[in-house]
Each structure stands twice: as C-alpha cells, then as structure tokens.
Amino acid sequence: MLGVRKRICSPREEESELRRGPWTLEEDTLLTHYITLHGEGRWNMLARGAGLKRTGKSCRLRWLNYLKPDIKRGNLTPQEQLLILELHSKWGNRWSKIAQHLPGRTDNEIKNYWRTKVQKEARQLNIEANSKRFLDAVRSYWMPRLIQKIEQASYSSSLTTLDSLADREVRSTPSHPPVHNSLPTLLCPPESRFTHYSNPGSENSFSVTSPYLLSTNSNTISQQPDEILENPSLLGDPVCNNLILSDTYNKEGSSYDMDGFNVASVGMGTHDNSPLECQVAEGNWVFDSMEDTLWNMDDMWVFRDLRETGI
C-alpha cells in the first residue's frame, strides 16, 4: 500500500519535469543500483547521476525510509514499543535519535507509530498526549504492562525449551507462568531482577530500563537513587524478587519533567496516597499473540476504572 500525495507541481518543477508522488519500481531499481555502485550522499548529484527526475531530498527519503537493505519491516515488537516509550520519555519527539536505538527502524516509522498508536490511545482516554497525566499513565501503567508482556514471553519460551529438554517426570512446574486470578500487581519471574533485552535480528542489544523499582511484594514502586541509576552494577537485588530497572531521565533537559513524577498521580489526584497498581485484566492476555497494539481496549478499561475509582 502506498500513500500518495496529490501531485502539485510548481511552475519551476514542471519546467524541470521533476517527478513527485509514489515511486515506481523502475525508479527504485535505478536508485538502488546507483547507490550500490556509488554509495550514499550528495543526494542532488546522486539523483541526477542515477537518471532520476527526483529531488535529492526525495531520493534520500526513499532510500532511508524504504529501500535501504537493513530496514526492518513489520510490526514493532513489545521490546521495541517499550524502548520507544522509554526513549520518548527521555528525549521527546527526537525521532531520529530514538531511531538510532532501534536498528532497522526509521524515524518515520517510529513517528508514525507514536502518532497513530500512542496518541490515538491518549485521545481515547481523553488525556492530552504528552501531558503529564498521559506520561504518568504511560510510565506507570503501560510500560510495566509491556515489560510484563516481554517477561512472560521470555518466561513462556524458556519453559517451552525446558519442556523439550527436561525429564517430563521430574518436571512438576506448571506449563505456563502463574497468572493471577484477581488483579495482581506487577508479575515478574524471579529471574527478572534486572532486565536486559536483546533486539532480535540485530547484533546490537539494548537495555530496556526504567527508574523504578517495582516490587512484587508490596504494590509499591519507588524511584531509584541517581547513584544507582548511574551505576547499573549496583542494580540487582540478590534477596527479594524485585524487578529493578535503570535509566537516567531528563538528562538533556528534554520534554518531560520526570522529576515531579508521582506514581499516585496516575489516579488523577483523587487519592493522593494511593499506591500504584499495575493491574491486569481478566484473561490470559499474557498468552495473546504479540499483536502490536500498545495495549488493548480491555487494558484501557481497567486503567479507566482505576482512574475513576481513584485506586
């Protein structure tokens, strides 16, 4: 499917017969072939050299957003979604900077994702996108949900591996992770004291991190001291089953002031002292296919209920 803008040519463009709109297969081939032979850069020259009646700008965009061989296609994984949320909270709409941390993904794709998925959900929740409320919701609700999703996926797959390897007589653990029946708090496998996710299909790996300690015991969430954030080696609670995540927010004076972030404010200020609850809708959502909606409508209703009841 190709989005095609209306062809509006200035007189000057008509004179030079510059083409606009969707790229043809022939143009793609010309561009790819030329870049294969001569490399990127000097886009205006490149456009002429390749025999394309396109602006250099247009060629650059087509190459970077579509033709470049290492571009990853398809839906964003939960890991990637989480990373986008993380990095956006850090840097705001610095799409190209965010894209640098998602190998194979373009700034355009990430920008589109943010606008079509994230901002849409904000609208449906009647929260102004990029408002503090929305950020609170993202950080304290949806990001943990994504983390859960990732953890559960990895937990399930590791059990599947165990299933195939272990002596089935010895194995007495359930074949699926424990799913709480009634609105559990954040569910983390014991091994998840510190998360490090590798990005599939890439040699690079990245840490998906968050400045909060999410306790599976106490329904509490607490921000880690800067000391710890600056030194990941300090992370990892050897005793309790805490998920400790690290990050350094707002180090570049970016869009969000997370310093004032108050977990309880997710309840929209009705109960100032209420603890954060990362509640899970009924059902085995963790086993759902990794469809790439940021969250589903059921999740949203739970969040909305929480908000309305002030929990």
Place this chain on the structure above:
DNA sequence: AAACGCTGCAACCGCTTGCGG
C-alpha cells in the same frame, strides 16, 4: 454491493543545522 469511515504509512513541506568559501 455500494457508501462511508477509519487506519497506516509513504511522501512531501518547511525549518534547522552543518559546513565550506
């Protein structure tokens, strides 16, 4: 089956940044 509405995303626009002369 036709009309309509919604969504995803490719491509464009305009502004900013970087750099050489």
Place this chain on the structure above:
DNA sequence: CCCGCAAGCGGTTGCAGCGTT
C-alpha cells in the same frame, strides 16, 4: 562573520486498503 548550499529532522498530508454499515 556572513552567505549559500546540502543534508537532516520533525510535522503534516493524503491516499490505498480494509472494515463496517
């Protein structure tokens, strides 16, 4: 320092495709 050009970046647009009525 200023100017002009090229490249980069973020915001916006508009259409194909799909689902719903």
